[in-house]
Amino acid sequence: MITVQQLxxxxxxPHGAxxxxxxxxxxxxxxEVFGxxxxxxxxxxxxLRCLNLLERPTSGRVLLDGEDLTALGPKALRDRRRDMGMVFQQFNLLHARSVADNVGFPLEIAGVPRRERDARVAELLDLVGLTERAKAHPGQLSGGQRQRVGIARALAARPKVLLCDEATSALDTETTTQILDLLAxxxxxxxxxxxxxxxxxxxIRRICHSAALLDAGRITESGKVVDLVIDPRSSLGEAILPTDGPDDYPLTAILAFDADRVSGALISQITRDLDLDVSLIGGGLERLAGHEVGRLRVGISHPGDPASAPDKARIEDYLRGRDIPALVHALGDAPLTVAATKEDAA
Ligand SMILES: Nc1ncnc2c1ncn2[C@@H]1O[C@H](COP(=O)(O)OP(=O)(O)O)[C@@H](O)[C@H]1O
Ligand SMILES: [Mg+2]
Structure with missing residues (x-):
């Protein structure tokens, strides 16, 4: 739907470009929902602003449904922009207008007749659960309700795409959940x-099918959320489903898997098959993008001899044979994984 090329x-x-x-x-x-x-x-x-050319890229191309937006003239671009609704962190509502008139505003601009507009607005208010507040003004609404108005407005012209700029960052946790569920x-x-x-x-956890990690203007990792999480080496996967915990066992492993494909008795099976102690340190199972996925951190040691290191290659072979992506780490190796964003944890 959207293709970005070398943007x-x-x-x-004053300090340089x-x-x-x-x-x-x-x-x-x-x-899909791409985060x-x-x-x-x-x-x-x-x-995000480059995707609908609110910001002119310095170079590169943006294609919407196969059409190169960067090649369009002003009139054609205005038309295509209607295919992309935008939702903002600070809602950007018109405070002198009612909820209904905010939602209908893009249609008014586009010259849609009153009657048709009213019908569409009623439909949208129903979708976002604000039918009762049609005549209210934004100042009389809670943050979550304001964002519902923002989403209804963004959908007014039946866009193919919604672009959301930190749509829930101004909201508390509970309201964030409700707005994310509405977007889903x-x-x-x-x-x-x-x-x-x-x-x-x-x-990302709650509604995204795909995700990318952006750092200093570059994408450092991207993929389907499920694929990221079942890649033990992915730092974005680790951020989405963390396996935090100490790595002070002789061997520590991160096991990542699609839980629909792997037995619930995984740990006891490994213990039995390898005759080793396997202790759960961190991580867990989570339902993400419709898949049950697991990411576990385990400590591995010899029964009765907790200090001596088991054979790393043997464990790696075993897990490979069972088709379980794993990262096995011996005490003294470089630290296991890096967190994706320092800032997020807050
Ligand atoms: N209009 C602008 N003029 C100059 N610098 C800008 C402008 N917009 C953004 N920047 C700079 O570009 C970088 C990225 O900004 P931004 O896209 O807002 O980041 P984010 O949304 O991830 O916080 C920052 O260093 C910011 O200062
Ligand atoms: Mg920003």
Missing amino acids: TKTFPS VHAVDDISLEVEQG ILGPSGAGKSTL EVNRRLGVTIALITHELEV
Whole structure:
């Protein structure tokens, strides 16, 4: 649905050029929720604004459903932008207008007749659960309700894509959950593709099918959420389903797997097959993007001789034979994994 090719956005500054977006290529598939995670200043907003050309890229191309937006003239671009609704962190509502008139605003601009507009607004208010508040003004609403208005407005012109810039970052935890569930419903029920940027891992965990990690204008990792989590070496996978814990066993392993394919008795099987003690240190199972996935950190030692190191290659062979992606780490090796973003944890 969205193809980004070698996109670059450079801002001039007194201290030299700022490469806010630095040679990014990515692909957002039709019908998916694609999340871009990164700390403040990573270039998230700039990247998102380049997707609908609110920001002109310095170089590179953006294709929407196969059409090169960077090649369009102003009129054609305005038309295509209607295919991309935008949701903002601070809602960006018109405070002098009612909820209904905020939602209908894009249709008014597009010259949609009153009657048709009213019908569409009623439909949208029903979708976001605000029918009762149609005549209220934004100032009379809670943050979560304001964002519902923002989402309804973004959907008014029946876009193919929603672009969300930190849509839940101004909201408390409970409201965040409700808004994320609404976005997931919009994606599922209306088939709207969603590209979102966030600094919150919870957003990735709860609604994203694919994710990318953005750092200093570059994408350092990307993929399907499930594939990232079942890759023991992925730091984004580790951030999504952490296996924190000490690695002071003679051997520590991160086991990552699709739980539908692996027996629930995995640990006791390994213990039995290898005649070793396997202790659960951290991690767990989680349902992500419709899959039950597991990421476990285990300590491995000889029964009765906890200090001596078991044969690492033998364990690696065994896990490979069982098709369980694993990263086996001996005491004294370089630290196991790195956290994805320093900032998120907060
Ligand atoms: N209009 C602008 N002019 C100059 N520098 C900018 C502009 N917009 C963003 N930047 C710079 O680009 C970098 C990325 O910013 P931004 O895309 O807002 O990051 P994020 O949304 O991840 O916090 C920052 O260093 C920021 O200061
Ligand atoms: Mg931003």
